[in-house]
Amino acid sequence: MMNFEQIKKEYHLNGYSIIRNVIPLELALEVEKHVQWLKNKNPNIRPEAFHHDMLIHDPFIHHLLEQKNILDIVEVIIGPDIALFGAHYIAKKPLDGMPVGWHQDGSYWPLKPMKVTSVWLAGTPSNKNNACMRVIPGTQNKRLLKPSEMKKMNINKYVLDLAINLDELDTTKAIDIELNPGDISIHNPFIIHGSNANTSSDWRIGLTLRYIPSTTYVKRKNWECAFLRGKKKNKIKNKYVQRPKFNHKEHMKFNEYKKFLD
Numbered sequence: 063m064m065n066f067e068q069i070k071k072e073y074h075l076n077g078y079s080i081i082r083n084v085i086p087l088e089l090a091l092e093v094e095k096h097v098q099w100l101k102n103k104n105p106n107i108r109p110e111a112f113h114h115d116m117l118i119h120d121p122f123i124h125h126l127l128e129q130k131n132i133l134d135i136v137e138v139i140i141g142p143d144i145a146l147f148g149a150h151y152i153a154k155k156p157l158d159g160m161p162v163g164w165h166q167d168g169s170y171w172p173l174k175p176m177k178v179t180s181v182w183l184a185g186t187p188s189n190k191n192n193a194c195m196r197v198i199p200g201t202q203n204k205r206l207l208k209p210s211e212m213k214k215m216n217i218n219k220y221v222l223d224l225a226i227n228l229d230e231l232d233t234t235k236a237i238d239i240e241l242n243p244g245d246i247s248i249h250n251p252f253i254i255h256g257s258n259a260n261t262s263s264d265w266r267i268g269l270t271l272r273y274i275p276s277t278t279y280v281k282r283k284n285w286e287c288a289f290l291r292g293k294k295k296n297k298i299k300n301k302y303v304q305r306p307k308f309n310h311k312e313h314m315k316f317n318e319y320k321k322f323l324d
């Protein structure tokens with residue numbers, strides 16, 4: 063049983079919360095399989111960069127988006143009318159998985175208002191050894207830095223193109239978000255977080271999912287969102303994709319693919 067009150071309390075106090083065994087292990091193993099499948103299909107794209115456009119029409123991703131346990135947790139944070147505006151696998155290969163510089167998610171996002179929460183879903187163990195996400199609790203109460211206040215990073219070496227200058231941070235306060243497959247963490251769009259390079263001999267696979275209430279507008283032309291629960295707001299002109307249909311030639315076959323046949 064999930065303790066929603068506890069999740070809410072931790073999230074507001076620390077800017078994040080860890081929730082164990084949110085999806086079944088069997089499904090988490092399919093997350094790992096999906097990354098390997100995408101990698102074979104897109105050999106020229108690094109697996110840290112399996113972005114939204116590659117995922118938003120994918121039935122397996124929609125199967126994850128329909129998981130009641132995840133939506134119930136998201137509802138505790140952003141309320142009952144829920145959409146997704148971002149999905150991104152940050153999958154780090156063994157030995158050369160790229161680091162993510164310290165940042166606040168909200169610095170990147172064209173959201174009006176900045177009401178949003180992130181889920182980080184583990185498809186493999188993610189720990190200190192293989193470069194798990196790290197957060198600095200309490201920094202969710204700081205102001206959001208503008209991109210112009212951040213340092214430009216080399217995108218051949220870092221997952222993101224911007225990072226907060228190290229001399230503005232106390233990284234000794236950082237906490238490692240250690241997860242097992244099927245666990246999730248949720249984090250606030252203001253909290254400062256990042257991760258190291260993966261130099262271990264293991265994969266580190268995480269799926270980031272960004273949820274907004276249907277009252278948040280995504281101010282990016284033709285950006286595709288997925289509507290997931292509750293009510294849409296007519297005045298908010300977000301574009302919602304249709305639930306995809308499974309196609310044997312285009313999609314990875316997964317245990318429950320039949321749900322997407324019609």
Ligand SMILES: O=C(O)CCC(=O)C(=O)O
Nearest residue numbers: 152162195256257268270
């Ligand atoms: O996956 C990581 O290491 C960092 C994740 C991250 O920056 C995010 O979810 O916003």
